[in-house]
Amino acid sequence: MTLPHGTTAPPFIKGPVPLAFLAVLFSAVLVLLGAGPAPAAGGEEAGNSCYSCHNRLGGRLGLPAKEFHGSVHREAGLTCVSCHGGDAGLPDEASMSPRRGFRGKPSARRIPEFCARCHSNIAMMRQYNLRTDQFAEYRTSVHGKLLYERNDPNVAVCTSCHGKHDIRRKTDPQSLVFHTSVPATCGRCHADPALMKPYGISTSQLEDFGNGVHGQILYGKLAGKNPGIAPNCATCHGIHGATPPGVREVSNVCGNCHGAVVGYFRESAHFTAIRDGGGPKCVTCHGNHTNRKPTLKVFSGKGPGECGSCHEEKSRALEFAKNVRDLLAGLESNLDEIRNDLSEAGKSGRNVLKLKSAADSTRFKLIEAGPMIHAFSIERILPLANEANGYIRQARQEIRNIQEEQRQRRAVTAFAVTMLLLIAALLAVKVSLLPKAPPPGEGNEEDKN
Template sequence: MRCGTLTYHLLFLLLLSALVAVPAAAQDETGNSCIDCHTDLDGKLAAPAMTMTEDVHYRRGLFCQDCHGGNPERGFAEGDPELAHSRRYDWRGAPKAIDIPEFCTRCHANVNYMKQYNPSLRVDQLLEYRSSRHGELLAEGDENVAQCVSCHGVHGILSVSDSRSPVHRANIPATCGACHADKALMKPYSLPTDQLAKYSSSVHGVLLLERGDAAAPACNDCHGNHGATPPGLNSIANACGECHALNRDLFNKSPHKKAFAEMELGECTTCHGHHDVTKTGDFMIGTGDKSICIDCHEDGEAGFEAAGAMKAQLDSLKNILASAEELLERAEQGGVDVESGRFDLQQARNVLIKARGAIHSFDPESFTKVTETGITEAGIVMEIGEAALHDLWLRQVGLAITIPLILLVALALYWKIRRIESPKH
């Protein structure tokens, strides 16, 4: 009886291992074996098989024939690889560069098909691409321009969210730079090749590439991705305004909007730079040596006066904030609780941030309204700080009176002890 049970167990295990082994064997038997054959080949023909298992399509259940056509089952079953590549089985082979956008968008522009895999994925890439400078040149027959695989890779395409993907946010500058920093490649197009270097040292580049801040813009945030094109002179503010919306709105209402358009100056880039957007500072406003206002406005002009007035207002706000903070720090070091003052100081600091944005109105009157709010709030903090310091002074005076008094009482008690214990007593 015991022996019978063991036999059943062994049989069960054998059956289980057979079931586990079935998928691999079945795959070989069905001949769906592009990867098997190409792995055994050399060089260029082996390359697709090497990276395919990482491919996002492969991982979602799509195989080689879903893109390239052909019939690997027949080829494998009948021992003739040519059958797998037969045009009878809709063999499309490797597309030419000029055909790749259409090749990929057979699926990627098909709304219903794409919904099966990723309902949120856009399906207008081809339309976008055709509107891009890359798409335009490709349509003209220039096969050197970027198309889908230039950026996404081929046979081993990774999801955008995969940090190894060339189109992952942090890798985009390098991916674009692979062509746009190549002098030989860019020469026929008369394009500069210093964008990557400039971007890498810019405030945006440092944030994204060095600090890993995913909120910082990469190339595609200003130029678009599939529809990549240089923003026009009048649309730069819109590109920057995608993130810096308040500054864009203020600029659009400012007198600079019309003046820049007339002088054909880039809206944001004239003051802040282009790919090399540098860290802003209060030195940029005003009439000082480092001010950028004086690049256009000369002494005696209304703009020069306005720049000076705005700088003076900004400095007033900063000075009163610094004084208020110093008061709070002194009180805090003395042990006085100034938590409510700290809260109000933060509010006033927020006004300073708002004021720095309000510079883009280039209107001293509305700018002053903002700074005055901050100065009023900082004034409240000053009052709290002064009250705290007064409290600290009272504490110190109280301590200076109390301690000698206590010592005096102790001395009196000591004297009393001496007196009652003296032999005369």
């Protein structure tokens, strides 16, 4: 996947192959004209004066050469000249003459266009199977708008999120935009109070996100959950079109992963109310960034996002809330009891398959209830409650069966033990009535010698 190499003098030039020589000359001319990414040579090879001179320099002038080593651009055969222009064949600073196409260092404001020269070039990017909409999307983002409309130098440009000379593929774990590294990359600005102060927006997103279920999964803190399935900042805000998701988009964004929840939610009075401008959205109840499953207190509380914050005492909504709370609390405590009985019965070696199956079915109903609650309708929940109660009755019956069986076994055992004791007693009486037997003979002792 490397681009054609150009201006190194390959050994075959010495041989009689004038066509190849012409080809080399032609691509060298292309480089001089600054057309596309045709590179001068492998980034660090001899003959690239930009690299060799800058690599000797210290500080900010030397860093680019050092960092370029691990870059996807170097891997693709690009060189300093591909981005900066100039003539890497000249040994001194004349190589950086504007007459040699030298573009210098782009200002922050110019960087998006600087990168887009290649990344919006469909013909060039097709061979790498890369999208070409990053710049177009960027311009629609909050960052891009502030940059172009207000000349704001604090916003993110391409290099803020990707790095400068050490840009890597998004699939490279060292990349700043690797799936699990994105929060830290956004957080470099969004968690910086000094930088964010003029805008008056909070700087808690990174921390909040880390405390929610999504962050816990992304950072590998929930055992058994794959970090790949959790959203990072860019999943919700858009990758290059970073904008706060609007009302409609939020439920769409969440719905990409929580399809079942959104399905029920669309049936609800809340969804209708949102369209009319006033209902609770996903994030009203779950928070923007600390996304968690609420505790049962949400149904009875009056705090932000809790049902009582919008609904009046004795309203149908709070009646529903109370019913659902009672249902969930009941299911949970029943399930706990069944689990206890199950583990007791398991210890005694009884056959607990039926009990286990009733417990599992109850648990699955509880799992189903999670998304279904979002229909906020008692008609939806009732059949599920009835089924769940059916399984609980089955489990109860099974526990009674097991206990009855245990009781019977104990009775049988008690009977058998009594009988054995009786027989033993009778035998003892009988033995005591028999004539005394002679003591063991001495012959046995002699046998041992």
